[in-house]
Amino acid sequence: MHxxxxxxxxxxxxxxxxxxxxxxxxxxxxxxxxxLTAIGSPIQSDxxxxxxxAWQKSFKAxxxxxxxxxxxxxxxxxxxxxxxxxxxxxxxxxxxQAATKTQCGPDGAFSVPTSITSxxxxxxxxxxxxxKLSPGVLAKIFSGEVTRWNDKAIATINPELTLxxxxxxxxxxxxxxxxxxxSTRYLSSSADWPSGVTDKWTKIPGGAEVKNLRDLVKKVDDxxxxxxxxxxxxxxxxxxxxxxxxxxxxxxxxKDSVAAAVQGGTSKTxxxxxxxxxxxxxxxxYALGTVNYQAFCTTYKNHQIxxxxxxxxxxxxxxxxxxxxxxFAGVASPSEQALQDAARLIGKIGSLQ
Numbered sequence: 001m002h003x004x005x006x007x008x009x010x011x012x013x014x015x016x017x018x019x020x021x022x023x024x025x026x027x028x029x030x031x032x033x034x035x036l037t038a039i040g041s042p043i044q045s046d047x048x049x050x051x052x053x054a055w056q057k058s059f060k061a062x063x064x065x066x067x068x069x070x071x072x073x074x075x076x077x078x079x080x081x082x083x084x085x086x087x088x089x090x091x092x093x094x095x096x097q098a099a100t101k102t103q104c105g106p107d108g109a110f111s112v113p114t115s116i117t118s119x120x121x122x123x124x125x126x127x128x129x130x131x132k133l134s135p136g137v138l139a140k141i142f143s144g145e146v147t148r149w150n151d152k153a154i155a156t157i158n159p160e161l162t163l164x165x166x167x168x169x170x171x172x173x174x175x176x177x178x179x180x181x182x183s184t185r186y187l188s189s190s191a192d193w194p195s196g197v198t199d200k201w202t203k204i205p206g207g208a209e210v211k212n213l214r215d216l217v218k219k220v221d222d223x224x225x226x227x228x229x230x231x232x233x234x235x236x237x238x239x240x241x242x243x244x245x246x247x248x249x250x251x252x253x254x255k256d257s258v259a260a261a262v263q264g265g266t267s268k269t270x271x272x273x274x275x276x277x278x279x280x281x282x283x284x285x286y287a288l289g290t291v292n293y294q295a296f297c298t299t300y301k302n303h304q305i306x307x308x309x310x311x312x313x314x315x316x317x318x319x320x321x322x323x324x325x326x327x328f329a330g331v332a333s334p335s336e337q338a339l340q341d342a343a344r345l346i347g348k349i350g351s352l353q
Contacts, residue, residue: 032311033061034304040066040074040087042213043178044292046233047115048087050328055315062308071178078295079103084309088293089178092272096295105299105352110273112296112342114316115331116262118232118289119182120253122239124220125149127164132157132250133242135186139193141227142170144205149225157250164225171220171228172201173213182290183229186244189280233330248283258332261285267338273345276338291334299350306351313346 038048045068052064066087074086079100092111100109121133128149133141137153140146146153150163173180176199184201187193195202203209208226210219217234220226227242232253235241243250251257264279264287273295278287296313300306315321322333333339 032059032307034063034308036062036064036084036308036312037082038064038066038074038085038087039069039077039083040294041071041089041178041292042068043089043117043231043290044068044087044115044294046329047292047325047331050324051312051316051321053328054320054324055312058315058320059311062311064312075099075295078109078297084297084300084305085312086295088295089181089290091275091293092295094272097272100295100297104297105350107298109295109297110345111293112274112313112317112345113267113276113291113334113338114294114342115292115322115325115329116258116278116289116334117179117292117331118253118258118286119179119186119229120232120235120239120241120288121244122220122228122230122235122241124224124226124239125164125166128161129240130252131161131240131242132245134245135190136192139187139190141168142172142187142201142204142207143192143194144170144207145192147206166225167206169223169226170204170207171216171223171226172204172207172209173211173216174201174209175212176200177213178290178292179213179229179231182288186288236330244286244288246279246283246285246287247281251286253286253288255326255332257286258289259285261287262332262335265335265338267335267341269341269345274338274341276334289332292331296346296349298348299352301351302353303351306349310346310349313349314343317343317346 048066056062071089075096077083078086081103097108134157147168149166149168155163180201181199185197188197210216216228216230220228241253243252261278261282264282265277267276276291278289317339325331
């Protein structure tokens, strides 16, 4: 009887401990309050707007001010205490992390993937549908070698289409961009691309330039025979896009085809955070896009700020957050493994007080 009583008491204490632990985390929503400041990539403006609106519906005493001043500016702001997190075009390097240690504690900052901006090849040829373009053909178009839409190089991979004898006008943005990096990386899979991977286009013979990515939409719409690499949100339903090949069959950009490519991506956790990569070659899915990251301090100056930042990070990575950015901003989600690994790092954010 005495042993059974001890076991009952021990069992009761264990259940009580579990109950208390469950009540201790996460903190009540009413305790999450304050204003966040973030700086970073213009590409992330739309998903951050979507996340902010949805986050504030759950945590009503919060706000976020985002300045899309550029990935490098965001990283500098995080390292100097002018921003609570930075939206980046690429994961942190060890050098980046070292620069944040004064502000972010001895472990510095870390970065996690939060969304994927798909990139399509939009074109202005109203009479043409389901156009196929290979990396080699696109390399020749964006280097000025192929100049008319009925060129043999295009006709050979589109035998079922009647192609017009229309000049090709490649449209590019002159400002540096992660979208340009993703586009030239795709072109670099062909030996016909002379310029390597770069975040800035060189001038193309017969082409036209605009200053910013947002200006591409109007320029392509106004230019007969135009072609441009554009993010999926800008393309919307306004333009048809080319079917591309990633080593397998030609594939149209869509939510389903991008999701299929994500399944073939790779996620790894390093000392600098979580990195996710789309496959360079795949026989299933559409793999042209750029992975977007957010960088956070491992340690903030007090518990209130740490809790506020963790609330933001956890929401962004949650199913509700990923749904919001996909539905309202048209971005795709990293793999489930990448999101889980990222959430573990967000959960380790601490404070000095």
